[in-house]
Amino acid sequence: MATWSAPGKVFLFGEHAVVYGKPGIAMAIKPRVMVTVRESRYHQKPNSPYIAECFRLMDVKGSVYVRSQLPSSSGLGSSAAVTVATLCAINDEFGLEKNRAEIADLAHQVEMSAQNGRASATDTYVSAFGGMVLVRGNEKRRLLPPQNFSLVIGNTLVSHSTSEMVGKVADLRKHSPDIANPILDSIAAITMRAMYNLDNQKELGSLMNMNHALLDALGVGHPVLSKLVLAARSAGAHGAKTTGAGGGGCMYAICSKSSRNRVAGAIEGCDARAIITTIDTEGARKE
Numbered sequence: 158m159a160t161w162s163a164p165g166k167v168f169l170f171g172e173h174a175v176v177y178g179k180p181g182i183a184m185a186i187k188p189r190v191m192v193t194v195r196e197s198r199y200h201q202k203p204n205s206p207y208i209a210e211c212f213r214l215m216d217v218k219g220s221v222y223v224r225s226q227l228p229s230s231s232g233l234g235s236s237a238a239v240t241v242a243t244l245c246a247i248n249d250e251f252g253l254e255k256n257r258a259e260i261a262d263l264a265h266q267v268e269m270s271a272q273n274g275r276a277s278a279t280d281t282y283v284s285a286f287g288g289m290v291l292v293r294g295n296e297k298r299r300l301l302p303p304q305n306f307s308l309v310i311g312n313t314l315v316s317h318s319t320s321e322m323v324g325k326v327a328d329l330r331k332h333s334p335d336i337a338n339p340i341l342d343s344i345a346a347i348t349m350r351a352m353y354n355l356d357n358q359k360e361l362g363s364l365m366n367m368n369h370a371l372l373d374a375l376g377v378g379h380p381v382l383s384k385l386v387l388a389a390r391s392a393g394a395h396g397a398k399t400t401g402a403g404g405g406g407c408m409y410a411i412c413s414k415s416s417r418n419r420v421a422g423a424i425e426g427c428d429a430r431a432i433i434t435t436i437d438t439e440g441a442r443k444e
């Protein structure tokens with residue numbers, strides 16, 4: 158029997174712009190998914206298409222047990238975390254000797270087939286390696302120096318569809334390239350500025366606020382996201398923005414240790430769920 162876990166993630170900067178080859182910064186967060194795999198002659202058919210695909214790809218049979226600290230379908234990378242943890246547990250239980258980079262690649266393949274050929278490799282890479290990662294088009298992902306921010310994530314509990322939101326930006330780009338392209342360029346400039354100011358939380362906060370406004374301008378906002386962002390800022394956050402595809406899902410705020418409970422309270426006061434967290438630097442680990 159082998160138990161492994163893998164963390165979720167937030168996009169700190171650059172979501173949507175990364176679809177067009179521009180830079181983005183993503184970070185692993187503390188909440189994890191734990192997966193236990195046991196070799197067995199009788200294959201228990203898993204409910205999750207991600208887990209089923211892991212067993213199929215690795216060509217093994219067994220039973221699986223999953224516990225998750227991550228809300229699903231909220232943009233926090235829970236499917237990537239389930240996939241990475243399952244592959245690591247299979248790898249361990251069956252002695253397959255894959256390294257972390259191979260697991261990250263396999264996890265991306267699993268997400269591609271479970272999501273009909275559309276999945277970014279960011280979530281699976283961040284979940285496998287942990288830390289803070291710079292993503293840019295097809296270039297190799299690069300680990301950035303990890304920063305110990307206090308993050309408060311606000312889950313709107315409004316369901317959203319990443320492909321619908323990506324399609325919305327694609328439509329805007331098609332019909333109004335003169336408006337959409339400069340917005341995507343500005344998001345890229347903000348991401349680069351953030352990369353050189355990772356140790357300056359006040360500066361990061363104002364860059365987050367600008368990035369949020371530009372996501373709204375691209376049409377991927379939602380009234381509840383705006384409400385949570387404004388509530389977090391009023392409660393003393395350095396900055397707050399949507400994270401991930403938008404149209405629902407989650408926002409996050411960066412705040413000082415002394416204001417994080419107040420910011421979380423302000424988010425909960427809007428009938429949303431708050432998660433106080435920080436960076437995870439371990440990635441996938443054996444439990």
Ligand code: MEV
Binds near residue numbers: 172279319323
């Ligand atoms: C979704 O978490 C992030 C997007 O940029 C889509 C993607 O990168 O695949 C909106």
